[in-house]
Amino acid sequence: MIRQSLEQQAWSWLDSELDRWREAGLVAEFWWRDDDAVSPSAELERLLELSARLELPLALAVIPAALKPGLAPRLRDESRVSVLQHGYAHRNNAAAGELKLEIGGERPPARLLQDLRRGRAILDDGFGETFIPVLVPPWNRVDAGLFESLPPIGIRGISTTKARPQEFAAPGLRQANTHLDPIGWRHGGGFLGHYPAVAVLIQHLLARRLGYRDRGEPTGILTHHLVQNPATWSFVEDLLARIKRHDAARVVGAAEIWRE
Numbered sequence: 001m002i003r004q005s006l007e008q009q010a011w012s013w014l015d016s017e018l019d020r021w022r023e024a025g026l027v028a029e030f031w032w033r034d035d036d037a038v039s040p041s042a043e044l045e046r047l048l049e050l051s052a053r054l055e056l057p058l059a060l061a062v063i064p065a066a067l068k069p070g071l072a073p074r075l076r077d078e079s080r081v082s083v084l085q086h087g088y089a090h091r092n093n094a095a096a097g098e099l100k101l102e103i104g105g106e107r108p109p110a111r112l113l114q115d116l117r118r119g120r121a122i123l124d125d126g127f128g129e130t131f132i133p134v135l136v137p138p139w140n141r142v143d144a145g146l147f148e149s150l151p152p153i154g155i156r157g158i159s160t161t162k163a164r165p166q167e168f169a170a171p172g173l174r175q176a177n178t179h180l181d182p183i184g185w186r187h188g189g190g191f192l193g194h195y196p197a198v199a200v201l202i203q204h205l206l207a208r209r210l211g212y213r214d215r216g217e218p219t220g221i222l223t224h225h226l227v228q229n230p231a232t233w234s235f236v237e238d239l240l241a242r243i244k245r246h247d248a249a250r251v252v253g254a255a256e257i258w259r260e
C-alpha cells in the first residue's frame with residue numbers, strides 16, 4: 001500500500017515537471033538507448049516488442065567484435081531501431097585498480113583508433129543504414145584526448161552519461177548522453193526504485209528547463225535488456241508510456257539527434 005503510493009508520488013512528480021514544460025511553451029525531448037546487444041535473445045525480443053508496442057525509437061548499442069550473425073537479419077525490418085557502436089570488444093583496458101574502461105587506459109591511442117575503425121566497419125557491413133556511427137564507450141568512460149581523432153575515422157557522435165558540457169565534444173562530434181540508468185549497479189543490480197530513478201530524471205529536466213544545462217540535449221534513458229529484472233522492466237515500460245502520453249514530451253530517435 002505504502003509502496004504503491006510512493007510510486008504514484010514519483011510519477012506525479014514527473015508529470016508536474018512536464019506540465020511546467022508545457023506552461024513554458026516547451027517540449028521536453030527524450031531518447032532511449034539500450035546497451036550490450038550482440039545477438040537475438042528472448043530479452044531482445046522483449047525490448048523490441050516494447051519499442052514496437054509504444055511506437056518509440058530505440059538506439060541499440062552493439063558490441064562489434066562480439067556481434068553474432070543473427071542480429072542484423074533480426075533487425076532488418078525494425079524501422080524504429082538504430083544501431084550505435086558500443087566500443088569494440090567491451091574489453092577492460094584500464095590500469096590495475098582504475099575504473100573499468102575500454103576506450104583509453106593502457107592501450108595506446110593508435111591501437112584504440114584501429115579497434116574503433118575495425119568496429120565501425122563491422123557494423124557498417126552488418127547493418128548498413130540502420131547503423132549510425134556514434135561511439136557509446138563501454139562503462140560510459142572514454143579518454144577525452146581521443147575525441148578529435150574520431151571524426152576523421154568516420155565517427156560523428158559520442159554518448160556517455162550525465163549532462164553534456166556542450167553540444168560538440170570536438171568539431172564534428174555531437175554528444176548526447178544518457179541521464180537515467182534505472183539499475184542499481186552498486187546495490188546488487190536490481191531496480192533502483194521509483195523515487196531515486198524519477199529524481200534523477202527530474203534533476204536533468206529541471207536543469208534544462210531553467211537553463212542551467214543545455215536545453216537542447218535530450219534526456220537519455222539507458223536500459224540493459226540482458227540483465228534487467230522484472231521490476232526494472234516494469235518501471236521502464238511505465239516510464240516510456242507516461243512520457244509518450246504527455247503532450248509536452250517527445251521521444252526522438254538517434255537518426256534525428258545525429259542528423260548530418
Ligand SMILES: [Zn+2]
Pocket residue numbers: 035036086090138139
Ligand atoms: Zn556495455
